[in-house]
Amino acid sequence: MPFDASAYPSDLPDLGLLLDVDGPIASPVSRSIAIPSILDDLVALTAAGVPVAFITGRSDAFIRDNVVAPLLERGLADALSTPGARMYGVFEKGGSWATIDAHGMGEVEVDSALAFGPDAIGGVRELVEHEYSDSMFFDETKRAMISIEQRTDVENADYLEVQPHFERAAFDLVSGLGYGLRYRDREAPDRDGELPFRIDPTIISTDIESVLLDKDRGARRALERFASLGPLPRRWVSMGDSRSDYLMADYVHSEGYEATHVDVRPSDGMLDRPYSVVTVDDLIHDEAGAAYLARCREQLGV
Structure with a gap:
């Protein structure tokens, strides 16, 4: 109306x-x-x-x-x-x-059409908890994207040193599950040859998200x-x-x-x-x- x-x-x-x-x-x-x-x-x-x-x-x-x-x-x-x-x-x-x-x-x-499946969400959560929990945490409140964030008790310079290592590992994990994904100069198309998702870093976090967001x-x-x-x-x-x-x-x-x-x-x-x-x-x-x-x-x- x-x-x-x-x-x-x-x-x-x-x-x-x-x-x-x-x-x-x-x-x-x-x-x-x-x-x-x-x-x-x-x-x-x-x-x-x-x-x-x-x-x-x-x-x-x-x-x-x-x-x-x-x-x-x-x-x-x-x-x-x-x-x-x-x-x-x-x-x-x-x-x-x-x-x-x-x-x-x-x-x-x-x-919900832009969200990841439970395989990618669970995989990245485990990656953070097992290998990167001393510098970052998995954001459980996100509904449409996967996000990790710098811990507040960690210096930003220390986080930024670790961040690209996490992002490369996350790229391999998520693209290995069949999701078409782009990260900087790396691309891994899905089975249809598409790249509907990306890894987007900020100074305190990393988002893995639909390219439409x-x-x-x-x-x-x-x-x-x-x-x-x-x-x-x-x-x-x-x-x-x-x-x-x-x-x-x-x-x-x-x-x-x-x-x-x-x-x-x-x-x-x-x-x-x-x-x-x-x-x-x-x-x-x-x-x-x-x-x-x-x-x-x-x-x-x-």
């Missing part, structure tokens, strides 16, 4: 936010929202009518416990009860998704959901710490909206894009995210 435009305020801010979580919102060290102003600013911006989507490779369980729960403690329920307020979560790069309302996170939907898919799902609830702003800001996060702004720009991407880890190499790409002074990660959200709130006067 189309939304009732008369039920929405006519003076909603001309701004929407598409936010990666690890990096710009949650500390890549503590894996939590360590800067309280981020919570307060997200609540205030939501209450003002700025649609906010979390578009992340994280699982729904992680976002529920580490993002939505602390936001509720800072007043998110009241913010989402305000006419025009919208918040949404897209997890595992589009593999699952859920509404976020005054009661918290709604029922999670999963694109990515941040542009998440952005599309978020905008479609927001459009079903009310009018969309023309100006969208995406924020992330990886090159793949630019795909959120790529999608917004391709749909004719004004896009800005905030790169909170420019040392990884900023991309040349036909829309605005910005950094936040000399700040990185969640310090940059906190500063940019504060600027948004100040500019809107909320």
Whole structure:
């Protein structure tokens, strides 16, 4: 059913936010929202009518416990009860998704067609537990992808030294089960000659996932959901710490909206894009995210 435009305020801010979580919102060290102003600013911006989507490779369980729960403690329920307020979560790069309302996170939907079978899931779990548990752990909360993550008691430099050894072993294991898989310059097609899966490293984790999962898919799902609830702003800001996060702004720009991407880890190499790409002074990660959200709130006067 189309939304009732008369039920929405006519003076909603001309701004929407598409936010990666690890990096710009949650500390890549503590894996939590360590800067309280981020919570307060997200609540205030939501209450003002700025649609906010979390578009992340994280699982729904992680976002529920580490993002939505602390936001509720800072007043998110009241913010989402305000006419025009919208918040949404897209997890595992589009593999699952859920509404976020005054009661918290709604029922999670999963694109099961993109998920691995129990043979690959169990095989990678055993590989981690038997050979790599001193530096990483298997993420049991994922529904559509297989993920491992750096242990928080391990130095990042030590994890990064071990990570490629795990990834090569995982490639051999999963491709040996018949899954078409790509990893860097290695390819192992399935029996149909296809490569429907890939290994995608980050600075604190490795995802083994469908090639159809990515941040542009998440952005599309978020905008479609927001459009079903009310009018969309023309100006969208995406924020992330990886090159793949630019795909959120790529999608917004391709749909004719004004896009800005905030790169909170420019040392990884900023991309040349036909829309605005910005950094936040000399700040990185969640310090940059906190500063940019504060600027948004100040500019809107909320």
